[in-house]
Amino acid sequence: MIVTPQTHRFTEPLPLQSGAVLPAYELVYETYGTLNADRSNAVLICHALNASHHVAGVHADAQGQIVPRSEGWWDNMIGPGKPLDTNRFFVIGVNNLGSCFGSTGPTHINPATGQPWGADFPVVTVEDWVNAQARLLDVLGIQQLAAVMGGSLGGMQTLSWTLQYPDRMRHAVVVASAPNLTAENIAFNEVARRAIVTDPDFAQGFYLREGLIPKRGLRIARMIGHITYLSDDVMNEKFGRHLKPLAEQVAVAATGAEDDAARSPAEARAYRYSTQDVEFQIESYLRHQGDKFSEYFDANTYLLITRALDYFDPARAHGGNLAQALASAQASFLLISFTTDWRFSPARSREIVRALLQNRRDVSYAEIDAPHGHDAFLLDDPRYMQAVRAYFDHKVSIRA
Amino acid sequence: MIVTPQTHRFTEPLPLQSGAVLPAYELVYETYGTLNADRSNAVLICHALNASHHVAGVHADAQGQIVPRSEGWWDNMIGPGKPLDTNRFFVIGVNNLGSCFGSTGPTHINPATGQPWGADFPVVTVEDWVNAQARLLDVLGIQQLAAVMGGSLGGMQTLSWTLQYPDRMRHAVVVASAPNLTAENIAFNEVARRAIVTDPDFAQGFYLREGLIPKRGLRIARMIGHITYLSDDVMNEKFGRHLKPLAEQVAVAATGAEDDAARSPAEARAYRYSTQDVEFQIESYLRHQGDKFSEYFDANTYLLITRALDYFDPARAHGGNLAQALASAQASFLLISFTTDWRFSPARSREIVRALLQNRRDVSYAEIDAPHGHDAFLLDDPRYMQAVRAYFDHKVSIRA
Numbered sequence: 001m002i003v004t005p006q007t008h009r010f011t012e013p014l015p016l017q018s019g020a021v022l023p024a025y026e027l028v029y030e031t032y033g034t035l036n037a038d039r040s041n042a043v044l045i046c047h048a049l050n051a052s053h054h055v056a057g058v059h060a061d062a063q064g065q066i067v068p069r070s071e072g073w074w075d076n077m078i079g080p081g082k083p084l085d086t087n088r089f090f091v092i093g094v095n096n097l098g099s100c101f102g103s104t105g106p107t108h109i110n111p112a113t114g115q116p117w118g119a120d121f122p123v124v125t126v127e128d129w130v131n132a133q134a135r136l137l138d139v140l141g142i143q144q145l146a147a148v149m150g151g152s153l154g155g156m157q158t159l160s161w162t163l164q165y166p167d168r169m170r171h172a173v174v175v176a177s178a179p180n181l182t183a184e185n186i187a188f189n190e191v192a193r194r195a196i197v198t199d200p201d202f203a204q205g206f207y208l209r210e211g212l213i214p215k216r217g218l219r220i221a222r223m224i225g226h227i228t229y230l231s232d233d234v235m236n237e238k239f240g241r242h243l244k245p246l247a248e249q250v251a252v253a254a255t256g257a258e259d260d261a262a263r264s265p266a267e268a269r270a271y272r273y274s275t276q277d278v279e280f281q282i283e284s285y286l287r288h289q290g291d292k293f294s295e296y297f298d299a300n301t302y303l304l305i306t307r308a309l310d311y312f313d314p315a316r317a318h319g320g321n322l323a324q325a326l327a328s329a330q331a332s333f334l335l336i337s338f339t340t341d342w343r344f345s346p347a348r349s350r351e352i353v354r355a356l357l358q359n360r361r362d363v364s365y366a367e368i369d370a371p372h373g374h375d376a377f378l379l380d381d382p383r384y385m386q387a388v389r390a391y392f393d394h395k396v397s398i399r400a
Numbered sequence: 401m402i403v404t405p406q407t408h409r410f411t412e413p414l415p416l417q418s419g420a421v422l423p424a425y426e427l428v429y430e431t432y433g434t435l436n437a438d439r440s441n442a443v444l445i446c447h448a449l450n451a452s453h454h455v456a457g458v459h460a461d462a463q464g465q466i467v468p469r470s471e472g473w474w475d476n477m478i479g480p481g482k483p484l485d486t487n488r489f490f491v492i493g494v495n496n497l498g499s500c501f502g503s504t505g506p507t508h509i510n511p512a513t514g515q516p517w518g519a520d521f522p523v524v525t526v527e528d529w530v531n532a533q534a535r536l537l538d539v540l541g542i543q544q545l546a547a548v549m550g551g552s553l554g555g556m557q558t559l560s561w562t563l564q565y566p567d568r569m570r571h572a573v574v575v576a577s578a579p580n581l582t583a584e585n586i587a588f589n590e591v592a593r594r595a596i597v598t599d600p601d602f603a604q605g606f607y608l609r610e611g612l613i614p615k616r617g618l619r620i621a622r623m624i625g626h627i628t629y630l631s632d633d634v635m636n637e638k639f640g641r642h643l644k645p646l647a648e649q650v651a652v653a654a655t656g657a658e659d660d661a662a663r664s665p666a667e668a669r670a671y672r673y674s675t676q677d678v679e680f681q682i683e684s685y686l687r688h689q690g691d692k693f694s695e696y697f698d699a700n701t702y703l704l705i706t707r708a709l710d711y712f713d714p715a716r717a718h719g720g721n722l723a724q725a726l727a728s729a730q731a732s733f734l735l736i737s738f739t740t741d742w743r744f745s746p747a748r749s750r751e752i753v754r755a756l757l758q759n760r761r762d763v764s765y766a767e768i769d770a771p772h773g774h775d776a777f778l779l780d781d782p783r784y785m786q787a788v789r790a791y792f793d794h795k796v797s798i799r800a
Contacts, residue, residue, distance in 0.1 A: 017673070018671075019673075020673075119675070122673075123674065181641070182632055182635070183632075183635035183638070183641065183680075184627060184630075184632045184635050184636075186680050186682050187623075187626075187627045187635065187683075190683040190686055190687075191620060191623045191624055191627065191686065193675070194619065194620060194623065194686075195620050197676055198616040198619070198620075205675075216598040216599075219598070220591060220595050220598075220620060223590070223591045223594065224624070226587075227591065230584075232582055232583075232584045235582070235583035235584050236583050236584075238583070241580060241581070241583065241586070241713065271711055273417070273418035273420075273522075273523040273525075273711075274523065274707075275519070275523060275700070275703035275704055275707050276519070276597055276605070276703070279707075279710065280583075280586050280590075280710065282583045282590070283586065283590040286587055286590055286591065286594075287590075303676070304675055307673075307674075307675050307679075310679065310680065311671055311673075316641075
């Protein structure tokens with residue numbers, strides 16, 4: 001399935017939750033499958049922190065050749081014959097405002113200054129994203145979605161959809177999510193943000209004007225993120241206390257390379273006794289993930305999106321009463337959580353389930369026993385895939 | 401109990417596990433209580449990452465006035481009439497090599513260069529610390545300790561004592577510890593180290609020569625540490641999603657202060673919609689902890705001590721067989737863990753208990769149901785205090 005992103009420019013200003021107003025803006029999106037005659041088979045996918053509108057399929061280059069490893073981030077879930085079957089559904093992926101994958105964000109030009117927005121880009125919230133997504137549906141001529149679906153922060157958007165536009169959707173699929181962040185979640189976000197903001201190359205958020213990129217901060221932010229996406233168990237299984245082989249280490253280490261070459265294989269497996277070189281495989285993995293991330297992700301976007309996570313809290317306006325907050329939801333729900341997810345634990349999904357049941361909503365809930373932590377929502381667990389497939393096959397009706 | 405640190409200078413070089421040799425060095429230590437006639441009532445306390453030889457009592461200034469808030473880090477545990485009763489025992493606290501509280505470390509002068517050691521200070525391990533501590537006992541004329549005791553990294557030293565000097569101790573009290581670090585533990589250490597090492601003010605570890613301090617990195621390291629010391633539950637209880645009151649926020653925030661003053665109290669409790677200012681109380685707490693830490697802790701010491709944690713793994717030389725590794729231990733053991741400690745979980749203490757039982761060692765084990773996470777080992781839980789008190793009162797004999 002070769003797919004091509006599209007862009008829509010909105011000229012009507014978007015009022016934001018903060019009180020600020022975003023003037024003209026663009027949203028980049030992709031669609032998969034075909035919208036049916038009565039426009040009743042559309043499913044909107046909401047993305048999490050570092051994902052994008054490119055949910056499924058692959059991209060092709062100018063010569064029509066498939067770009068290697070260009071599969072969308074939920075390609076295992078969405079496509080022809082897949083759990084969310086694009087032979088039946090018309091699926092929409094949209095890049096959120098403030099992101100760095102095409103939709104208007106801090107790397108774009110602020111029309112008021114002719115310079116990149118940088119730190120002046122207004123704070124956007126989950127609610128703002130949902131409003132922007134609803135406007136895109138207007139453009140696509142879709143009055144009511146068959147479903148909204150998302151994992152993690154995408155699940156928060158899905159939940160917010162059921163409250164902001166209850167009559168524009170029939171089903172909500174909320175995976176590995178939570179009704180708000182815990183203090184620990186906020187704490188991890190804050191450490192990542194401090195790493196970015198205190199990087200001297202951050203330049204108060206106007207690094208692009210200065211020709212700088214706060215890569216040090218982005219690396220640290222990504223390393224912290226990775227630890228919290230995985231379970232302790234899966235890290236032990238994948239990496240344990242294994243040492244990085246010295247042959248590869250030489251390429252990574254800044255010093256001591258000439259000594260290593262002289263060592264025998266048996267000696268090579270001894271500790272190096274170094275505080276700055278890579279010693280364990282887990283260190284090498286994290287450094288690599290941090291390096292990759294710092295090459296493509298925007299620092300202001302990282303701040304904005306983690307703040308959107310922090311702020312999301314539909315119960316807040318109801319004195320913390322989640323059941324009261326969810327009273328306006330009309331959708332049927334599928335919620336899924338993963339046993340080893342300590343970032344968005346099953347207990348948090350059960351809070352949502354409980355609040356929905358108090359409102360006598362139609363709720364299905366699957367708690368999947370998976371070892372992979374929060375990352376499980378992107379992986380191929382067959383019970384997980386089957387739960388989503390069964391829901392779309394048997395619960396989500398379309399009219400034509 | 402007013403106490404005064406003492407210093408001993410060792411002129412015999414110390415061979416280190418890495419193969420390096422530390423020439424002359426100093427150890428700073430304190431003692432509490434009185435060594436009895438046959439020198440059988442000495443208890444050595446081993447400290448964790450950011451603690452020191454100042455275990456109990458208070459310090460006085462030159463005028464003999466007690467320095468406010470100068471209580472030792474385990475003053476609730478150790479002193480006259482306390483669980484480890486200094487009316488009965490002679491207790492020794494010693495600052496480890498490579499630390500930054502007095503014993504020889506990276507901030508001291510390298511005699512070979514006349515400059516601070518900095519990154520050239522040799523890597524020291526748990527085993528090296530134990531060897532240095534044993535030499536201090538020689539100086540104090542103590543052939544056999546009644547007990548060695550420590551929490552966290554201090555528990556690792558205690559465990560190592562039972563293997564390195566089985567005939568020089570009778571009891572081992574190992575609190576909130578583990579037989580080695582998990583991949584996740586190493587991962588958190590590595591992120592903290594990367595934050596320090598990539599701080600431009602780290603200057604390859606020779607920041608003191610350059611008149612610099614890598615405070616940004618130290619702050620991030622400490623913030624990460626704090627998150628892992630606490631449990632999710634206790635963070636929710638202490639901070640939850642509470643916003644920082646704006647009055648205090650004004651002092652912290654770099655921008656927007658003039659707007660805040662104009663807001664009414666009701667408005668003041670609304671979100672600020674800011675990516676860089678403090679919004680939640682947990683953020684303010686972590687920033688404060690990071691700031692404090694960066695004022696007094698040495699960056700190279702942080703690297704060295706986290707590496708000592710990473711490296712400790714007595715089972716490593718026995719193909720991962722912990723029971724085999726612990727076969728040489730002769731001491732009686734008290735092990736204590738805390739249910740919500742996810743950094744050194746009860747499961748890790750149980751691994752040690754199991755391995756000791758396989759060697760038919762005398763083992764007591766208490767798993768304390770406490771909400772405070774890893775930090776619990778420094779706090780006043782009465783069941784915890786009672787377990788230690790009962791062990792010293794009834795199990796640890798002294799001859800006079």
